[in-house]
Amino acid sequence: MRILFAGDEHPYSAYALKKVIELAWHTWADVTLLSVCPTQPSSRDPLPEALHRYREEFMEALGGPDSPYAQERWEYEWMALRNGSWEEVQVRRGIKKELRVRLRVGNADTEILSEAVRDGSDLIILGCSGGGGSCMWDSAASTAPQKVVGNAACSVLLIKEDRPVKRILACMDQTTASQESLEMINQLLTIHGAQLELVGLTKDGGARPEAYTQLIRIGDYFGDKGIPVSTRLAEQSKFESVLSTHTGDDLLALWMGKKSLLTLLFPRDWVEKFVSACPSSVLVLR
Amino acid sequence: MTSDQKTTVLILDDEPIVCKRLKPALEKSGYEVESFTRSREAMHRLTERQFDIAITDLKMDGMDGMAFLTEVKKRYPETEVIVITGFATMETAKESYQKGVFDFVAKPFKLGEILEVVKKAEAKRRSA
Known part of the structure; x- marks a missing residue:
């Protein structure tokens, strides 16, 4: 690394x-x-x-x-x-x-x-x-x-602040997460002894098969490695309210690959504004 | 090991995507490579032949990478072993070095980084 x-x-x-x-x-x-x-x-x-x-x-x-x-x-x-x-x-x-x-x-x-x-x-x-x-x-x-x-x-x-990380709240969509990004999460979980929560973002009406499949696939990836992981789906329109549930002991992780829904849905300056507004440290995964 | 022989590399990682990425990159750089996703098969292969360099993951089902490293060094002390891991800790890094690992590389890594390490290991083997 x-x-x-x-x-x-x-x-x-x-x-x-x-x-x-x-x-x-x-x-x-x-x-x-x-x-x-x-x-x-x-x-x-x-x-x-x-x-x-x-x-x-x-x-x-x-x-x-x-x-x-x-x-x-x-x-x-x-x-x-x-x-x-x-x-x-x-x-x-x-x-x-x-x-x-x-x-x-x-x-x-x-x-x-x-x-x-x-x-x-x-x-x-x-x-x-x-x-x-x-x-x-x-x-x-x-x-x-x-x-x-x-x-x-x-x-x-x-x-943003000198605090321990107890949970990684990782928000993802239906696009493929890179191997490098999964490995990065692995390392941070290991180092911090943190818990992992995956939030699958969907749009236009709940659990779209692609988003669900991707959430299961990534959940299985970590599960197979013996990492306890909790998962949930959230409407993209409620994304900001999902983010408001996290605490200062969370590390918020966002997958922002080239084809990411987050990238497609939100203009680049939104990402910049979001990481500014977010009270805790942020990991942007690519 | 003579200068006209290809340097041989064994890759062991239970994630097929890692082998799929590493093997062609190393072959393209002129190495003779065999890759394995199961430690038992890799261990069996070691009973048949020696490799100049072994690259192994640490956390795997069956024999883990640390045990594999121990076995390789016991059987072929001159083989250079490179540990790659997605779950790096200071303890595992130190233990790897105590067991004679050539280098310890945490994931994620770029192909260029691992190629550099392999080149250094190869240089050490050739100068031995």
């Missing part, structure tokens, strides 16, 4: 980093910590400083001698310099797994999405200011988190 953490210097990013550390602790994922500066950073810019602090925190938690991230492997690597030339420098890498720290310059959401593609990320994790319709990055009132959720090709975990 490859995890991309995108953060700024504010407290919600520190919460998100804690989640990254927790996931990395169990999965031994390759991790990239990324910040994006709007202009070339100066030595006093808070973002490089924050990234440095995040790296230290990560290594303090996971850099022990028996850790896969323990930096004991010295290698020579070519690094691009600003003037177009290259320099071969000696770098220290993790024994088995990588922790990379990167700084990009430009528009935050564009650069995060671009890094995710370049890195082959399976999951982007980022924090944002809490619910109530904000979900922003404080720096320049940036809507980067919403844009990343709306446009990423991989799954995105948006952390």
Whole structure:
């Protein structure tokens, strides 16, 4: 698994980093910590400083001698310099797994999405200011988190608060859930010891066979793996009231694949508005 | 193992979709691959021949991946074993390493990631 953490210097990013550390602790994922500066950073810019602090925190938690991230492997690597030339420098890498720290310059959401593609990320994790319709990055009132959720090709975990996850409330429709998204749910259930509730969304009159079949298929997938799962169907028109039943200990998961009913029914900015309004953390699955 | 021989890879995962994804990707990269969805069949095959690299899931019906890893390393210590799992925990990761696993990869992963790991395992086998 490859995890991309995108953060700024504010407290919600520190919460998100804690989640990254927790996931990395169990999965031994390759991790990239990324910040994006709007202009070339100066030595006093808070973002490089924050990234440095995040790296230290990560290594303090996971850099022990028996850790896969323990930096004991010295290698020579070519690094691009600003003037177009290259320099071969000696770098220290993790024994088995990588922790990379990167700084990009430009528009935050564009650069995060671009890094995710370049890195082959399976999951982007980022924090944002809490619910109530904000979900922003404080720096320049940036809507980067919403844009990343709306446009990423991989799954995105948006952390709004530092709370344990006791239940994953996963909303799905009749379209096929990707293998990667099922595996992502598996990992999060295992790590949190959480319960799983699947909500099958239907439209125009109750249990359409496709939605029902898909709900059973996915329910069986988890059931066969020994994961207790409860299922229910809900009218798409009542989707928002379904969401209102979840609590702060829930992680709300939404399947938003290319052919997802949710994607078809709701415009992209609805997704962005929804994740903003949602009071708890949100996992968007792709 | 000589340089003109194809590197042999055994895949064991009880989810057919994983084998279906991995096998052609590895074959396309020049590996000789056999895949199994049942650990008993994979174990039987190991009594017939050695593989350079074994990729195994952890949580399976019958013999689980950890027992499979133990058996492979006992029978062929030089075979590099890569564990892939959808239920990763620190304990299983550590136990895998104690048993001599080459790498531990949590699902989901992109094909590129597993190919990179297989290449590293192959390099280690060839340099041995």
